[in-house]
Amino acid sequence: MDWAPMVVAIVLIVTVGNIVRAKMGIRRDRHGNEHFANDRAAGAEARRLQDEIRTLKDRIAVLERVITDNHSSVSLDREIEKLRDDRN
Structure with a gap:
């Protein structure tokens, strides 16, 4: 051949x-x-993960603010309760 x-x-x-x-x-x-x-499932998963990352960044920002600010314990309690409410 x-x-x-x-x-x-x-x-x-x-x-x-x-x-x-x-x-x-x-x-x-x-x-x-x-x-x-x-792949629509991969796109949906990517959007879900982006939303989760955005939420975690917001929570980290609040925690950083709570730790570095010099507020009274009442203000600290409010911030912690707000984080608990947002999580649920």
């Missing part, structure tokens, strides 16, 4: 494979990792 038909067959197989992967929504990032481009 001649080498030219084998090269054409290899190129054809790779091209068909890439078309099938594109139809399935499988993409590669710049590091070569594969992921689904239209």
